[in-house]
Amino acid sequence: MSDSFQDALTGLAAIVGDKHVIASGSDQEPYVVDWRGRYRGRAVAVVKPGSTAEVASVVRYCAGKQLAIVPQGGNTGMCGAATPDDAAGNVVIRLDRMRTVRDVSPLANTITVEAGCILAEVQSSARDVDRYFPLSLGAEGSCQIGGNISTNAGGTAVLRYGPTRDLVLGLEVVLPDGRVFNGLRALRKDNTGYALKQLFIGAEGTLGIVTAAVLKLFAPPRSSALALLKLRGVEQALEIMARLRGAVGDRLGSLEIMSRSQIEAIAVTVPHVTIPFTLTTPWYLIVELTDTLAGVDLNEPLAAVLADAMEAGLAEDAILASNLAQAKAIWTVRHSVSEGNKRSGYVVSHDSVVPLERQAAFVTNVEARIKAAVPHANVVMHGHIGDGNIHVIALIDRARCQDPAATAALVAEINEIVDDETAAQGGAISAEHGIGITNRGRLARVADPLDIELMRGIKQLLDPQGLMNPGKIFGEGAA
Numbered sequence: 001m002s003d004s005f006q007d008a009l010t011g012l013a014a015i016v017g018d019k020h021v022i023a024s025g026s027d028q029e030p031y032v033v034d035w036r037g038r039y040r041g042r043a044v045a046v047v048k049p050g051s052t053a054e055v056a057s058v059v060r061y062c063a064g065k066q067l068a069i070v071p072q073g074g075n076t077g078m079c080g081a082a083t084p085d086d087a088a089g090n091v092v093i094r095l096d097r098m099r100t101v102r103d104v105s106p107l108a109n110t111i112t113v114e115a116g117c118i119l120a121e122v123q124s125s126a127r128d129v130d131r132y133f134p135l136s137l138g139a140e141g142s143c144q145i146g147g148n149i150s151t152n153a154g155g156t157a158v159l160r161y162g163p164t165r166d167l168v169l170g171l172e173v174v175l176p177d178g179r180v181f182n183g184l185r186a187l188r189k190d191n192t193g194y195a196l197k198q199l200f201i202g203a204e205g206t207l208g209i210v211t212a213a214v215l216k217l218f219a220p221p222r223s224s225a226l227a228l229l230k231l232r233g234v235e236q237a238l239e240i241m242a243r244l245r246g247a248v249g250d251r252l253g254s255l256e257i258m259s260r261s262q263i264e265a266i267a268v269t270v271p272h273v274t275i276p277f278t279l280t281t282p283w284y285l286i287v288e289l290t291d292t293l294a295g296v297d298l299n300e301p302l303a304a305v306l307a308d309a310m311e312a313g314l315a316e317d318a319i320l321a322s323n324l325a326q327a328k329a330i331w332t333v334r335h336s337v338s339e340g341n342k343r344s345g346y347v348v349s350h351d352s353v354v355p356l357e358r359q360a361a362f363v364t365n366v367e368a369r370i371k372a373a374v375p376h377a378n379v380v381m382h383g384h385i386g387d388g389n390i391h392v393i394a395l396i397d398r399a400r401c402q403d404p405a406a407t408a409a410l411v412a413e414i415n416e417i418v419d420d421e422t423a424a425q426g427g428a429i430s431a432e433h434g435i436g437i438t439n440r441g442r443l444a445r446v447a448d449p450l451d452i453e454l455m456r457g458i459k460q461l462l463d464p465q466g467l468m469n470p471g472k473i474f475g476e477g478a479a
Helices: 003-016 026-032 052-065 119-128 145-150 234-251 260-269 299-311 324-335 337-344 356-373 404-424 440-446 449-462
Strands: 021-023 045-047 068-072 090-094 101-105 110-114 168-174 180-183 209-216 223-231 252-259 283-291 317-320 346-349 378-384 389-396
Touching (some): 003 045, 021 026, 026 045, 052 068, 052 090, 052 168, 068 145, 101 119, 145 209, 223 234, 234 283, 260 378, 283 299, 283 324, 299 317
Parallel strands (some): 068 090
Antiparallel strands (some): 110 209, 223 283, 223 317, 252 283, 252 378, 378 389
16 A cells, blocks of 8 residues: 555544544445445445534545545445445445434424434434334345435335435535535525535435435334236336226335246245245236225225226236235235346346337337347346336346357447437436436436536536546546
8 A cells, every 4th residue: 555545544533533434345245336236346444434524524625635435335235335345545434323213203204314323223313203214225234325325225215205306405515625515404495596405315425425314204104905916018007097096196105017927037036935826927016005994994995996807807816915924925025126136147137217118119029139139148127116116127137148248248238229229218317216326327328418518517616526436427537
């Protein structure tokens, strides 16, 4: 290690303490490799500040020494946005120690938390005061709320409650020069100029480090009903959704779809997950209704809609969960898709969102085009069909992916197919996963040049040195 980097370790340790600085070596492994094992970088240090003041001091120090700053939450992202590159001089800033719930207000329906809080902890703190925080995703036991905000995470409750962006009232953010943007307000109405907090939601740590947030809470669901439907195609799922909305309105909380091939991948590779239904059709739809009133029988209206749907030939079969254990078993399958895919082969994952009316055409066309171009690919799909977000995944035998150049060419070919079909259906290439490293080339290819110009301008304004999470979204050296 060079003398300058050794000096950096000493300087950073003076701010946060020796035990909260991890120097280069095997101890850094969890912080310099992404969750999927796709990207590996280098870091002078991994620093774990314990307060906003310490985060600000670390950032000021790094800015003064021209050290690149890589904010990192739980490192559960899908696009490498929290992984340092291979350049010298990176400092990874983890907020694991900042897990305080600063305030909970049942009256205002808000919770104020530090960015290192695990999502499941936020959910639990809300339950402690008989409230509900609706953001829910497979990694909720390890992802951090700061990362959820920085990626504008989606999850399974977007249909009713919206993505993370819709759940944030206020933010505290350390800017790239170490100043603190104090937008930590719990106001439902605030029309005093630009909504600056929105700049940092979904910015993937390229504009600053979220250190705390005021989040919206809701009345908890006290009644629920869940069913799994076996369908021939996505068209049937959309018609069933329309019928459900007409019959139960906002009680429709979640609508999740999985292809048979997706469930088969889980069944083969994730032995602790039991598939609690037989696989007899190409598509499977999870429908969940919820109500904030206790004792409401939601099984009756759900069963009525499903009976009509089956009579109309929209569903081949329907399983109405008879208890919480059965409902949990069905949700476990849905939440195991990432693990199952990771174990099934080399994953070429996509996060497309298209208008609801175009989803059926999208899944049909994109699967046919991938299989025609790459016959050996196993195409699996799952998604949040109620908000138009369908994840198209091509699983490739790892034995075919030994040559990096050939693998990159194969990935590029599949990406181009998916992106072109997404554009043809009026959609966007990322609904909830973001851009990071994985999708920056794709973004440059499909985005409106004006969009890129405006985003680069914002980046240049807030981070003129280009030190905040470099190489993400725009590519190498973007400022």
